[in-house]
Amino acid sequence: MQEMIKALNYRAGTFGYLVLAGPWLLMAIGSYQEINYLKGYTFAAIICLSVTVLWSVWLLGFHIRITEYELRYRNGYYRTTTVPRSDIISAKHGTEKVPLRFGGTMQFSALVVKYKVGNVNKVLYINPLPFGGNIKTVIGILNDQQVSEAADR
Numbered sequence: 480m481q482e483m484i485k486a487l488n489y490r491a492g493t494f495g496y497l498v499l500a501g502p503w504l505l506m507a508i509g510s511y512q513e514i515n516y517l518k519g520y521t522f523a524a525i526i527c528l529s530v531t532v533l534w535s536v537w538l539l540g541f542h543i544r545i546t547e548y549e550l551r552y553r554n555g556y557y558r559t560t561t562v563p564r565s566d567i568i569s570a571k572h573g574t575e576k577v578p579l580r581f582g583g584t585m586q587f588s589a590l591v592v593k594y595k596v597g598n599v600n601k602v603l604y605i606n607p608l609p610f611g612g613n614i615k616t617v618i619g620i621l622n623d624q625q626v627s628e629a630a631d632r
Contacts, residue, residue: 487545489617491538491609500534503527541609545620550592552605560603568593568600570621572614575604590614592621 507527513520542553550567553559573591576584590605607614 486547487543487616487620489543489610489613491541492611492613494611495538495609496535499538500531503531503534507531538609541606543605543610543613543617545617550621552603554606555609562592562594562603564621566594566596567621568595570618572607572618590617 504527507524510520510524510527537555540553540555540557542551544551545564547564549564550562551559552562570590570592573589574586575589575591576586578584588607590607592603592605594601594603605614605617610617
C-alpha cells in the first residue's frame with residue numbers, strides 16, 4: 480500500500496526572476512532617475528519596465544504540482560498537462576530535441592516524464608530551469624512511486 484503524500488507545489492525560483500527580470504528592472508530604475516535631467520528617457524523607462532513585467536508574468540506560469548494521484552505541469556504559456564501518477568512509466572533528467580525551421584535541431588535540458596495513455600506511450604518534457612534544484616526532488620518522488628508499486632506486485 481502506498482503511503483499518502485502531501486500535495487507538493489513547485490514554482491519558478493527567485494533566481495529565475497533575478498536573472499531574467501532583474502537587469503531590466505535595474506535599467507528601468509536607472510532610466511527613471513534620468514528623466515528629471517534628460518528628456519527622452521521616459522520611453523526607455525517604460526520599455527524596460529514592460530520587459531520586466533513580461534518576464535515576471537512568463538515565470539509565474541511555471542508550476543509543478545504533485546499529489547497522491549497526479550502530476551500536473553503548467554508551462555510558461557499557461558498550458559497545463561495532467562498525468563495520473565499510476566500512468567507514469569519513468570522520470571529522468573534528459574534532453575529535448577526541437578527541430579528548427581530551416582533544418583537542424585536544438586537540444587534543451589529537460590525533465591523527461593514517460594507515461595502511458597491507453598496502449599500508447601507519451602512523453603512530457605518539463606523545462607527544469609525555472610525550478611532550480613527542485614527537479615531532483617520531483618524525479619525522486621516520481622521514481623519512488625514506481626519502486627513502491629513494483630514492490631507491491
